[in-house]
Amino acid sequence: MDCVLGIDGGGTKTVCIVMNAEKEILGRGETGASNYQSIGINAAFKSIELAIENAVIEALKTIKSLEVQVICLGLAGVNRPRDIEVIKKIVNDLQKSHRLPIMWELEQIIQPDNKSNNIIICHDALIALVGGICRDVGIVVAAGTGAIAYGRNHQGISKRVGGWGYILGDEGSAYQIAIAGMKAAIQAYDGRGELTSLVDVFTNHLQLETIEDLIEFVYRRGMGVKDIAAFATLVDSAAVDGDGVANEIIDDALGELVKATFTVIDAIFCPHIPNPSPQTIRNDDFEIVTTGSVWKGKSNIRERFIKVINQKYPYIKVILPRFEPAYGAGLLALKQYLQKSDSKAAH
Amino acid sequence: MDCVLGIDGGGTKTVCIVMNAEKEILGRGETGASNYQSIGINAAFKSIELAIENAVIEALKTIKSLEVQVICLGLAGVNRPRDIEVIKKIVNDLQKSHRLPIMWELEQIIQPDNKSNNIIICHDALIALVGGICRDVGIVVAAGTGAIAYGRNHQGISKRVGGWGYILGDEGSAYQIAIAGMKAAIQAYDGRGELTSLVDVFTNHLQLETIEDLIEFVYRRGMGVKDIAAFATLVDSAAVDGDGVANEIIDDALGELVKATFTVIDAIFCPHIPNPSPQTIRNDDFEIVTTGSVWKGKSNIRERFIKVINQKYPYIKVILPRFEPAYGAGLLALKQYLQKSDSKAAH
Known part of the structure; x- marks a missing residue:
C-alpha cells in the first residue's frame, strides 16, 4: 500500500507516523531525541530509524506491505543548507537500512532542477501548525x-x-x-x-x-x-x-x-x-x-x-492542537503525494 | 627578607606580586587562568605556582632570600566552603613545591580557633577595591x-x-x-x-x-x-x-x-x-x-x-584604579602581617 511518513524530530523525542492516502494513521512510533547538532548524526539516525521501525511494525499488523512515497521531517534547528544535506544523507541511509521492512519510492521522482521533492525537510513550527490546525x-x-x-x-x-x-x-x-x-x-x-x-x-x-x-x-x-x-x-x-x-x-x-x-x-x-x-x-x-x-x-x-x-x-x-506535529508532517507529505499523483494522472 | 604574596587569580590570567613591609613590589609574575572550576585543580595549581615562581625569580635578583609571611589570594567564583578547602590545599601543596626557591612561614601562626590566618582567601572584587583605591x-x-x-x-x-x-x-x-x-x-x-x-x-x-x-x-x-x-x-x-x-x-x-x-x-x-x-x-x-x-x-x-x-x-x-588587583591582594596580606607583628611585639 502506498503510504507517507511524517516525522517530528526534536530535542526530547522523535515521533513517526505512517499515514495512508485517506489521512488515516496506520502506525505510530516514538523514540528519544534526534537533534543531530546536540547528539551527533549517528544517534540522530538511530532515533529516527527506530521511530520509523516502531511505526512500521504497527502498520504491518494490518497492512501487507508499505511503499513509502513521500517522507516529511519537521526538525528543530534545521534550516541551513548544511543541515539539510545531513538530513538528506540520513534519509538516504534509511533507505538502505535492513531494519526497516518497507519499500522506498523516494528516488523515483526527480524534479527538473535535479532536486527530489519527495523528501520534505521543514521547520518544526510548520508541522506543529499543520498538525495543530489540520491545514x-x-x-x-x-x-x-x-x-x-x-x-x-x-x-x-x-x-x-x-x-x-x-x-x-x-x-x-x-x-x-x-x-x-x-x-x-x-x-x-x-x-x-x-x-x-x-x-x-x-x-x-x-x-x-x-x-x-x-x-x-x-x-x-x-x-x-x-x-x-x-x-x-x-x-x-x-x-x-x-x-x-x-x-x-x-x-x-x-x-x-x-x-x-x-x-x-x-x-x-x-x-x-x-x-x-x-x-x-x-x-x-x-x-x-x-x-x-x-x-x-x-x-x-x-x-x-x-x-x-x-x-x-x-x-x-x-x-x-487538534493533532500532534508528526501528524502535521504526515499531512504535508500527503499533500505532496497527492499533487504528484494528480500530475502523473494528467500526463 | 620577610615578604607577603598577593595573588589575583581569574578566568583569563593570574598575577602574583611579592611585596615587602614597605609596600614595595619586589617582583611580579603573570600566567594564564587559574579558576579551578573551569580548568581543573591541577591546571589552576600550575598557573598559580608559575605566577609565584616568576614573581619570586624577579625578586631574588635584588633580594637574597624571601620568607613568605602571609599570602592573600583574590579569586573569582571562590566563595563556598568547598572552594576555600580546594584553595587551601593548593596553598599547602605550593609550600611543598620544589620549584619555588622561597621559605614559607605560613604554618607557624595558628589562631586559638585553630585556623591559620596567614592564608587569606577572598572575593576578587575586594582585591580590585583595595588595589584600585589603596585602602x-x-x-x-x-x-x-x-x-x-x-x-x-x-x-x-x-x-x-x-x-x-x-x-x-x-x-x-x-x-x-x-x-x-x-x-x-x-x-x-x-x-x-x-x-x-x-x-x-x-x-x-x-x-x-x-x-x-x-x-x-x-x-x-x-x-x-x-x-x-x-x-x-x-x-x-x-x-x-x-x-x-x-x-x-x-x-x-x-x-x-x-x-x-x-x-x-x-x-x-x-x-x-x-x-x-x-x-x-x-x-x-x-x-x-x-x-x-x-x-x-x-x-x-x-x-x-x-x-x-x-x-x-x-x-x-x-x-x-591606582594599582592592579594583585597589588590589592598584597596590601591585604601586608595588613595582616603588620597586625601579627604588632601583636607579637606586644606579647
Whole structure:
C-alpha cells in the first residue's frame, strides 16, 4: 500500500507516523531525541530509524506491505543548507537500512532542477501548525522551553517571529519566565529590586541555604535549558498566589507572545492594509493554535491571550492542537503525494 | 627578607606580586587562568605556582632570600566552603613545591580557633577595591565581561550587588550590552522591534549573510561569554554614531551600574539614615573606583556615571584604579602581617 511518513524530530523525542492516502494513521512510533547538532548524526539516525521501525511494525499488523512515497521531517534547528544535506544523507541511509521492512519510492521522482521533492525537510513550527490546525494556513504560537510564533498564509508565504533560542530570543518562553523569576529573587535579595515571595519560593523549592546558592545550582550542576525552564511553574504559582513581581513576569511573557502573534498577522495576513479592519481578517479566515507548557499556567495566561487577540481580531479562533506535529508532517507529505499523483494522472 | 604574596587569580590570567613591609613590589609574575572550576585543580595549581615562581625569580635578583609571611589570594567564583578547602590545599601543596626557591612561614601562626590566618582567601572584587583605591574602604564598580558593585565600609562590613554571572545577573556588563544589541537587531529583523543600524552592524562585522546567521554564531561555534562580551564595542560605536536603540542599551547599562552603586552606598555607608545628606556621605569619606572594559566605551558612559553619582553625592570621588588587583591582594596580606607583628611585639 502506498503510504507517507511524517516525522517530528526534536530535542526530547522523535515521533513517526505512517499515514495512508485517506489521512488515516496506520502506525505510530516514538523514540528519544534526534537533534543531530546536540547528539551527533549517528544517534540522530538511530532515533529516527527506530521511530520509523516502531511505526512500521504497527502498520504491518494490518497492512501487507508499505511503499513509502513521500517522507516529511519537521526538525528543530534545521534550516541551513548544511543541515539539510545531513538530513538528506540520513534519509538516504534509511533507505538502505535492513531494519526497516518497507519499500522506498523516494528516488523515483526527480524534479527538473535535479532536486527530489519527495523528501520534505521543514521547520518544526510548520508541522506543529499543520498538525495543530489540520491545514497549512494559520499561526502556531509555541511557548514551551522556547517560544516562537510561526504563520503561513493562503499564498504559502510564511513568517516566523521569535524562536531565536534561549540566549538571543524565545521571549515568552518557560525558560525566560524562570530566569526572570530567579533574577527578580536575586535583585530583591541584593536590595536592588522589589520585595517578592520568589526569594522564599526558590530557596524552599530548591532547598537552598540562601538565594546565593542559585549560582551553584545554575552554573555548576550542568543545568540545561529545559531544567531551568521547568522552574517557570514556580513563577506561575507565585503569580496565582498574588505576588506582584511574579505577576509582572507573567504579564511580560503574555505581552511578548501577543506582540509576536500580531507581528505575524501584520506581516502575512493583511500586508497591504496599514490598519486592517476586523473584516479583513475575517475574510482571511484562519486559526491560531497554541502549543507548549506556558499555556498550561494556572495564572490564566492562555485565557488572557485569547482575550487580547479577540479584542483586536474578534473573528480569529484560538484553538488547542487538534493533532500532534508528526501528524502535521504526515499531512504535508500527503499533500505532496497527492499533487504528484494528480500530475502523473494528467500526463 | 620577610615578604607577603598577593595573588589575583581569574578566568583569563593570574598575577602574583611579592611585596615587602614597605609596600614595595619586589617582583611580579603573570600566567594564564587559574579558576579551578573551569580548568581543573591541577591546571589552576600550575598557573598559580608559575605566577609565584616568576614573581619570586624577579625578586631574588635584588633580594637574597624571601620568607613568605602571609599570602592573600583574590579569586573569582571562590566563595563556598568547598572552594576555600580546594584553595587551601593548593596553598599547602605550593609550600611543598620544589620549584619555588622561597621559605614559607605560613604554618607557624595558628589562631586559638585553630585556623591559620596567614592564608587569606577572598572575593576578587575586594582585591580590585583595595588595589584600585589603596585602602580597604570604598566601592569598586567593575563592568567588564561581568558586572558587580562591591563595597566595604570603615567598620569592615562589605556589600555586594550584582556579580551573579551571565545567566542570573551581571546587569551593566559588556556581555549584557552585547546580547541586548543582538536581541535588538533580531527584533528589528523580526518586525517586532524598532529599526536599528545594529542589524547592519552585526551582519557586516560578523560577515553574516543575514542576521539569522547569528544563531550559528552564538550557539554552534562554541562562543564563550567573553567572546560574546567583546561585541559590546559594536553597540557602543553604534550609540556614538547616533543609533537610538544602541543609545538606549548603553543608557540601560549605565542605569544598572548606578542602581547597583546606590544600593551599596545605601546599604553600608549610611545605613541608619533614611535620606542621607551629602554631608553624611562626606563624613564617610570614601572613593569609588571603576574597573573593566565597559567604562572605556566611546559613548561616555563613565563620564555620565560620575555625573549621576555626583548629582546625589557631590563629595564622592570616582577614580580610575591606582594599582592592579594583585597589588590589592598584597596590601591585604601586608595588613595582616603588620597586625601579627604588632601583636607579637606586644606579647
